[in-house]
Amino acid sequence: MGDFVTVTIKKPRPEVGRTLRSVVLNIVFALLVLLLFAVDVVTGTYKLPIAWVYKALINAVVPIFKLPTDATLVVLHLRLPEAVSAIILGASLASAGAVLQSVLRNYLASTYTLGVSAAAGFGAALAIVLGFGGFVIKYHVPVITSPYLIIPMAFLFSSLAALTVYALAYLKGAAPSVIILAGVAVMFMFSMGTSMLQYFADNPDATHAIAMWMLGSLENVRLSYLPYMALSLLPIIYYSAVSAKIDALGLGDDVAHSLGVDVRGLRLTLILLTAFQAAAVVSFVGIVGFVDLVIPNISRLIVGNNNARLIITSTIMGADVTLAADIISRVLVPPYVIPIGIILSLIGAPYLLLMVITRSGRYEP
């Protein structure tokens, strides 16, 4: 036995090589995030010299430069929130998607199929419609420019959707099929609700406002929202801690149980956390899709299915892609800013098609 142990230590340990590769990759992707952030803060419709932008950012931490007030305002209250929310959006949705796909054993799973985004849309629609003199109360202040009602309503209903799926899974057994069915049912329910609101409101402005909100835009994010959005990043710590247990789920529920994993509890907790991540993000930004669906699939091609690696890489790559999408949304047709939901769909849809075409039977859903 002693001889054998000596031999093991002398051999170059393969696990060092594997981790090294993904660490290097993650560092590269993280540096890319910084680079894209630097580019994103500089792009925008309001013309500002590049140097001023960075000076304004430094000023926010250490006031050493003298700058005109409009530059400071634009950078701190427009550019910075957009860029930071892009990072938060990408990171939390991508990590949520990675976890969901592992937990539900389905590479097409996304937070959208949990019904959370559709419910947020409904909440926002309700807020908008009420503001436009819906059935009950007439507001005289145009609510569309006052987001105070929209965001809490969106979050309220997306939380409701999350809890509904959770409750159904809790009562009927946390099998992946149950969760997916419940999520899709909730999604249809709220989508229908939104359509009904638009129809009965009978107000073209309301319909327009709802449609615009649902496209997803980073422009609506204010500096003060960022701390709340950043909460959606917290579950990532938990995901990293339980990544080995999530891997065990991939071996089958019985085997996972034999390895000491609380299969039901873990699955339920993860569903709740991913739904919360989506709710926290979508309530502020609107319905943004594809990040949670596409990014984990791309990371999987690069780092494989080991969840510890998959989650981290997806998170960083999510931030990369969303920042890139934000930059594109600003430079494509200046001075218009294309809603980020559209850009992400533009990237995501062809990618999904590509996945289908190159499927060659390799993917096991």
Add this chain to the structure above:
Amino acid sequence: MNLEVKSLDCGYRKKPVIRGVDLVINDGEVTALMGPIGAGKSTLIKCILGVTRRFRGCVCINGKASVTMSHREWAKLIAYVPQMPERPYAIKVLDVVLLGRLPHMGLRPGRRDYEVAYEVLEELGISHLSNRYVHELSGGQYQLVQIARALAQEPRVLLLDEPVTNLDLKYQVLVLETLRKIAREKGISILMSLHDVNLALKYSDRLVFMKDGKVVAYGLSPSTLGPSVIKEVYGVDTKVVWIDGGPRVII
């Protein structure tokens, strides 16, 4: 350490499918669980593991009942290999075997965990596969990987549900020989369900026959098996022949 099952009633939903099972599996021995399809072999194994609903009775290892132990403690004692294990995509063999260390490891596999994994792969003769993706392996190779994963748990009891049913003869022999060797060398108690009577006779120390959720014959060492038992359990007329000092069943 021995595994003891006392008056076990277990099943799904409201009704027990298995009734009044009493069983003792000794360490260092391989016990073959046999019986027709639907007799309750899988259910029994899953119940011993703790996955199926237990209505009555208890499962004890060395006198300590499973309900008195934490989930993690139990996981350190019993390992399980299902009949058709799920194969995750894009995961390497070493990763799967390392998962067997879950009951022992902290957040990440440590050096000891890697050592055990390498040892186990070496013992089963599949270290050359450690960096391959599991979805590329043949059925027999993956079965060996699963057994490696189960052994990495360093269990005292190993439960296998039809480990060789879907394998070709070469792997059937390889797996069963390996299991017997492991039981002897490590003093593990092994309970496995089998369909092939002759394989059971050659590679196990004790036979248990089940039918309709009950144990019909138990603890028979292979040398005391008679055609009457097989007739009762399977309804097939057979003859017992002695070859190379061991009994074989001819249809």
